[in-house]
Amino acid sequence: MVTLVEFVVLAVVALLAGTLARRAVARRAAGRTTSASAGAVVAVPCQARWRQGARRRFFGYGKLGAGADGTGSVFKAPLRGAVPLPMGGRAAVRESLRPGMRVLEYRAPDGQRIDFQVYDAEAERAARLLGVPDPADW
Template sequence: MELLVELVTFVLIGLAVAGVGARARKAVARRARARTASASGGNLVPVPCQARWKQGARRRFFGYGKLTPDTDGTGAVFKAPLRRAVAVPVGGRAAVRQSWRPGMQVLEYSTPDGRNIDFQVYDAEVDRAARFLRIPDPADFA
């Protein structure tokens, strides 16, 4: 009998967690769509993301922050809280793959100078992040 009670409790907790996770993903997707709609109106809206790149020998930087175009419009900037802004070279190549987190994709960006930077962004904001980084559209070369 105790085993049945524990099993039912485990199932109920699992259902509650799944429901909370689904509501959280919907809220995040709704906010991402609102940011994209605001940006289409001409507003400058940063793209929240995670960035990861190699920095120095055997050191990797990993942090949450926002990707924005540079103030002069010639580049992109990644700004993490409590850290100085990092200029990101634009015009490189990118590949997009699914993330392990639902509702997100990884933009694997190769800069023109050979560095590799991974940006984990929401599904609705991959195109805006690519625009900020000025990634050439492959269809332009066909």
């Protein structure tokens, strides 16, 4: 009986912690989106994974942001140099296995394939940073 009660208490605490974490992440994402809509250049936190090339086995947490001169985009991981990304490719957004996140599958014009795992609220802004054309503009 005691084990059952401990299991229920542990499940309730885990649910509460998960809910609080998702709300905090959503609040931060909404704040970054508001700042970006006001004209500020705000980097998108994400996890990047290259599918081929020299960085094929690399995946890492970092930020997707605008280039130093304001054009192009770069991926900047902590303690690593900024990696310039090719602009103007295609992107497909799919659900992630992690709740509250989506995977932006990016195909660059030169054939590179890079997956970015971003928060739900920031998937569209990440696609705009990569220069993906909006289908509504066609």
